[in-house]
Amino acid sequence: MNIIDFIIIAVILICMGLGYYRGFFKVVMNLLEYILSIFLAFKFYPSFMNFLNEKFLLNEFMHDVLLQGMKSTIENNMGDQAIEIPIEALDIPMVSDMANMVVMVISMFVLFLIFRLLIKIVSFFVEKLTKLPVLKEFNKIGGLIAGLVEGVIIVFLGIAVLNFFNNEAIDAKLEESLIGDKFSSTVANFTVSLINKL
Numbered sequence: 327m328n329i330i331d332f333i334i335i336a337v338i339l340i341c342m343g344l345g346y347y348r349g350f351f352k353v354v355m356n357l358l359e360y361i362l363s364i365f366l367a368f369k370f371y372p373s374f375m376n377f378l379n380e381k382f383l384l385n386e387f388m389h390d391v392l393l394q395g396m397k398s399t400i401e402n403n404m405g406d407q408a409i410e411i412p413i414e415a416l417d418i419p420m421v422s423d424m425a426n427m428v429v430m431v432i433s434m435f436v437l438f439l440i441f442r443l444l445i446k447i448v449s450f451f452v453e454k455l456t457k458l459p460v461l462k463e464f465n466k467i468g469g470l471i472a473g474l475v476e477g478v479i480i481v482f483l484g485i486a487v488l489n490f491f492n493n494e495a496i497d498a499k500l501e502e503s504l505i506g507d508k509f510s511s512t513v514a515n516f517t518v519s520l521i522n523k524l
Contacts, residue, residue: 330499330506337479345473349465350455353472355449359442367437375433375498384432389425396421455471486517
């Protein structure tokens with residue numbers, strides 16, 4: 327065992343302790359708050375994006391902002407040689423693509439915030455129910471298990487980030503680690519499987 331093993335064990339134990347303290351429903355709702363919000367934002371952003379473009383002409387607005395920004399940047403970089411550039415000359419397909427991408431990101435971000443707020447409201451009422459004696463004990467034990475799952479997810483994400491950096495020293499430590507090596511192999515297999523599906 328090395329330092330990575332101890333860090334993994336510490337992360338999982340801390341998550342389990344926090345899970346027991348917070349309770350099953352709160353841990354699950356906290357996970358759902360992000361996972362479900364991201365999923366729903368990705369699912370519904372095309373419709374929301376169309377709504378923003380139709381009602382607020384957001385795509386056209388971003389297109390004009392980007393064009394004007396490009397025009398100002400080019401003219402400023404020319405310095406004393408600056409000439410008046412017709413804005414139509416800069417209106418290339420790439421600008422429309424960039425505007426579309428910006429609106430897409432805005433749509434997803436706004437939807438993420440909306441769904442997260444809605445889930446927080448639901449979470450508030452669910453938490454009130456868990457105070458009932460009949461659910462209190464289950465909530466604590468369930469929180470312990472949910473904390474374990476949360477800890478494993480955090481470790482997976484941490485290992486994935488370490489693998490991304492592709493650092494020889496870190497890779498060597500992971501290979502020497504009893505637990506970290508298993509997590510690293512699982513992350514690598516999952517990544518390969520995901521790439522193959524794409």
